[in-house]
Amino acid sequence: xxxxxxxxxxxxxxxxxxxxxxxxxxxxxxxxxxxxxxxxxxxxxxxxxxxxxxxxxxxxxxxxxxxxxxx
Amino acid sequence: xxxxxxxxxxxxxxxxxxxxxxxxxxxxxxxxxxxxxxxxxxxxxxxxxxxxxxxxxxxxxxxxxxxxxxxxxxxxxxxxxxxxxxxxxxxxxxxxxxxxxxxxxxxxxxxxxxxxxxxxxxxxxxxxxxxxxxxxxxxxxxxxxxxxxxxxxxxxxxxxxxxxxxxxxxxxxxxxxxxxxxxxxxxxxxxxxxxxxxxxxxxxxxxxxxxxxxxxxxxxxxxxxxxxxxxxxxxxxxxxxxxxxxxxxxxxxxxxxxxxxxxxxxxxxxxxxxxxxxxxxxxxxxxxxxxxxxxxxxxxxxxxxxxxxxxxx
Ligand SMILES: [Zn+2]
Ligand SMILES: [Zn+2]
Numbered sequence: 001x002x003x004x005x006x007x008x009x010x011x012x013x014x015x016x017x018x019x020x021x022x023x024x025x026x027x028x029x030x031x032x033x034x035x036x037x038x039x040x041x042x043x044x045x046x047x048x049x050x051x052x053x054x055x056x057x058x059x060x061x062x063x064x065x066x067x068x069x070x071x
Numbered sequence: 072x073x074x075x076x077x078x079x080x081x082x083x084x085x086x087x088x089x090x091x092x093x094x095x096x097x098x099x100x101x102x103x104x105x106x107x108x109x110x111x112x113x114x115x116x117x118x119x120x121x122x123x124x125x126x127x128x129x130x131x132x133x134x135x136x137x138x139x140x141x142x143x144x145x146x147x148x149x150x151x152x153x154x155x156x157x158x159x160x161x162x163x164x165x166x167x168x169x170x171x172x173x174x175x176x177x178x179x180x181x182x183x184x185x186x187x188x189x190x191x192x193x194x195x196x197x198x199x200x201x202x203x204x205x206x207x208x209x210x211x212x213x214x215x216x217x218x219x220x221x222x223x224x225x226x227x228x229x230x231x232x233x234x235x236x237x238x239x240x241x242x243x244x245x246x247x248x249x250x251x252x253x254x255x256x257x258x259x260x261x262x263x264x265x266x267x268x269x270x271x272x273x274x275x276x277x278x279x280x281x282x283x284x285x286x287x288x289x290x291x292x293x294x295x296x297x298x299x300x301x302x303x304x305x306x307x308x309x310x311x312x313x314x315x316x317x318x319x320x321x322x323x324x325x326x327x328x329x330x331x332x333x334x335x336x337x338x339x340x341x342x343x344x345x346x347x348x349x350x351x352x353x354x355x356x357x358x359x360x361x362x363x364x365x366x367x368x369x370x371x372x373x374x375x376x377x378x379x380x381x382x383x384x
Pocket of ligand 1: 095
């Protein structure tokens with residue numbers, strides 16, 4: 001499957017079938033900091049992903065200054 | 072994984088370990104709206120009659136906040152401050168404009184825009200260079216100033232920011248690690264309008280994690296800027312968030328217990344927002360240059376702009 005990643009923007013090819021949870025673990029990414037999107041649908045950690053799927057792993061952490069000041 | 076709320080066991084789109092639940096799209100939207108409604112109610116943030124000004128940046132939190140408030144039927148306009156950080160600002164400005172035109176306008180809501188470059192003659196990068204100040208703090212000072220000024224000038228009852236549970240927990244961790252008790256006092260989800268010229272500030276997303284808000288934005292097809300601000304790289308807050316997320320993964324609910332526990336203690340102690348307002352009234356006075364409240368003789372925004380102008384000549 002083709003996996004799209006951010007920070008930096010890049011694509012990697014991963015062999016399926018594989019559960020979302022396992023894909024994240026393989027890429028060394030924490031569940032709490034990422035969303036996994038298949039096509040344009042959000043999927044849960046136990047979802048089985050196939051070789052033909054197009055996957056985006058989107059980081060959810062934002063902000064530098066926004067967090068330590070009032071804005 | 073199936074939705075834990077639907078009797079018909081619909082397929083879930085997100086699992087929420089800290090609530091021991093999983094939700095389908097419909098139930099998740101309801102959950103998010105309920106969490107915001109609870110925050111608004113329990114911290115007495117605003118009423119349906121109030122006019123709210125949302126600070127939007129083009130990121131997921133602020134656009135989701137605007138979206139949720141409009142869906143809940145509140146009167147919410149937004150302010151975007153364009154800081155002139157090259158392609159990043161152009162892109163975020165475009166996303167905010169797109170959301171305002173395609174969704175917010177249908178709810179009768181409007182977007183106010185302030186462009187820093189027009190006023191200062193330079194973007195944030197240039198300002199930070201001439202001022203020798205770290206960019207994130209320059210950016211924070213400008214946004215805070217413009218936001219408060221817009222809220223007061225346009226008679227909004229309250230200003231709302233997209234701070235989420237992760238932002239608040241990370242900030243709390245930072246303040247506790249350095250024992251910055253004076254900052255701890257100012258960390259509530261609702262800060263009253265302590266003096267004339269200071270608008271009331273609220274954080275309606277304080278009960279929702281960053282991941283939950285991102286999921287809400289994706290599920291509601293909100294087009295937001297995913298890229299991190301190029302200036303924020305290596306910030307301490309990002310490190311605190313990463314640490315908290317590792318703890319959260321091992322032990323779901325950690326962030327929530329940490330932050331809510333603090334709010335409980337704060338509510339019971341005398342450093343509650345009310346006594347803080349009294350303290351502000353003693354120390355604040357209008358800035359001689361712009362009239363906005365400040366504790367210094369000239370406010371930090373005016374000082375910064377004066378320095379920038381001298382350096383530019
Ligand atoms: Zn459901
Ligand atoms: Zn001033």
